[in-house]
Amino acid sequence: MPSTDKTVAELTGIRCVDIEAALDPAEPDGVYRDSRECAALALTSGTTSLLLSPPTPRPKKG
Amino acid sequence: MEQSGTAALLQGAVQDLSSDVASALRGGGHAPVTGGPEDGITVAAVRVLGADLLLPHLLARTSPPPDTLEAFRLTVKTFPPRADAAPTVVWSHWAMRRTLRRFEQNDGLTPAAGEGAEPDAAWLDGATWQYLTHQLAVLAPLAVPGADSAVARAARGRPVDVARGFVRAVRRRDWQQAAGAGRWLTLLDGVPDTLGLDSGLDFVELMGGSDPRVALQVAAARAMRRSGALV
Numbered sequence: 407m408p409s410t411d412k413t414v415a416e417l418t419g420i421r422c423v424d425i426e427a428a429l430d431p432a433e434p435d436g437v438y439r440d441s442r443e444c445a446a447l448a449l450t451s452g453t454t455s456l457l458l459s460p461p462t463p464r465p466k467k468g
Numbered sequence: 469m470e471q472s473g474t475a476a477l478l479q480g481a482v483q484d485l486s487s488d489v490a491s492a493l494r495g496g497g498h499a500p501v502t503g504g505p506e507d508g509i510t511v512a513a514v515r516v517l518g519a520d521l522l523l524p525h526l527l528a529r530t531s532p533p534p535d536t537l538e539a540f541r542l543t544v545k546t547f548p549p550r551a552d553a554a555p556t557v558v559w560s561h562w563a564m565r566r567t568l569r570r571f572e573q574n575d576g577l578t579p580a581a582g583e584g585a586e587p588d589a590a591w592l593d594g595a596t597w598q599y600l601t602h603q604l605a606v607l608a609p610l611a612v613p614g615a616d617s618a619v620a621r622a623a624r625g626r627p628v629d630v631a632r633g634f635v636r637a638v639r640r641r642d643w644q645q646a647a648g649a650g651r652w653l654t655l656l657d658g659v660p661d662t663l664g665l666d667s668g669l670d671f672v673e674l675m676g677g678s679d680p681r682v683a684l685q686v687a688a689a690r691a692m693r694r695s696g697a698l699v
Contacts, residue, residue: 424475425547428482428516430554433602436640 436464481513485521487680492524493687514543519563519609520684522571526612527691537571544568556606558587559619563609589618600626601633605648608685611655613692620655627658638668643676647685654693666693 514521521540525532532540544565549558565584592600600622604611610619623630630652637646650669653659669686676682 422547422550424478425512425515426550426553426557427475428478429518429557429560429606431606433598433645434642436642 477509478512478516481509482516483680485510485513485517486684489517489520489524490680490684490687493527493684493691511539511543511546514539515547515564517609518560519567519612520688522567523609523612523688525571526567527695531574532571537568540564541568555587555589555591556603559589559607559610559617562587563607563617566615586618589622592619592622597626597629597632598636601630601637601649602645604630604633604652605637605645608648608651608688611648611652611688611692613655613695623652624656627653627656628660630656631659631663634663634665634668638672641675643672643679643682644685646672647676647682647689651685651689651692654689 521536522532524530531537544561547561549561562584592603595603604619604623607619610617611623630649634646634649634653637643637649646668650665650672653663653665659665669689672682673686677686
């Protein structure tokens with residue numbers, strides 16, 4: 407099956423890099439929630455309050 | 469960052485497998501995985517998904533289909549970690565070996581090889597709670613009831629830090645990290661009641677559940693929470 411062989415050949419060269427990147431990902435930059443999400447969280451949080459407490463300060467860049 | 473074509477293919481294959489496993493964890497069945505040597509993408513995707521491929525069978529105490537177990541075995545053999553691989557890569561492979569050995573023993577097969585000595589977990593010593601949570605979330609496949617490891621012991625020693633990390637991940641909208649941390653929290657003693665873990669998992673699923681990898685971790689957390697399991 408030439409097409410399958412080609413796929414394997416393409417993978418052979420780079421798959422270790424891709425796989426290791428997937429298995430050791432860097433933490434993505436945070437995206438802080440907006441008020442609509444806060445409202446959804448309030449609806450789902452029931453009687454708990456920890457998730458709704460004021461957010462931690464954003465890290466300073468630079 | 470722009471992904472290579474292969475990376476995108478791999479990510480798609482991982483998502484497909486994750487979706488299948490999440491469905492099985494919710495009781496929706498589990499299609500056999502057939503990843504022979506000719507199917508490089510599937511074998512690579514199994515490596516990325518890791519031990520979680522067999523989690524539904526582990527929790528339900530059932531044997532995986534022979535084709536799935538064979539694909540899993542092939543993956544373990546095909547992708548040994550390099551000597552200088554990152555700890556998460558090494559631990560992920562060790563978790564797969566441990567899982568494979570467990571099923572081979574259950575099925576009366578002679579294990580091809582033992583899981584080997586535990587890798588070093590010193591990189592977690594003194595880790596900040598943010599980094600600890602991130603690393604634990606990456607290694608969520610190690611969060612399995614009754615499965616001890618140095619990583620699990622590190623998590624057990626810092627339940628409040630993992631809870632803080634869970635909240636931080638939610639606030640940062642890092643749903644994959646939040647789901648992985650939530651899965652660990654279901655297995656830990658000493659998690660503050662004020663965390664509201666069940667509600668938090670609901671929220672993570674609501675916001676991030678369209679990503680099959682997030683859905684898998686939430687489904688795993690729920691399945692383990694239902695069983696009342698601890699590490």
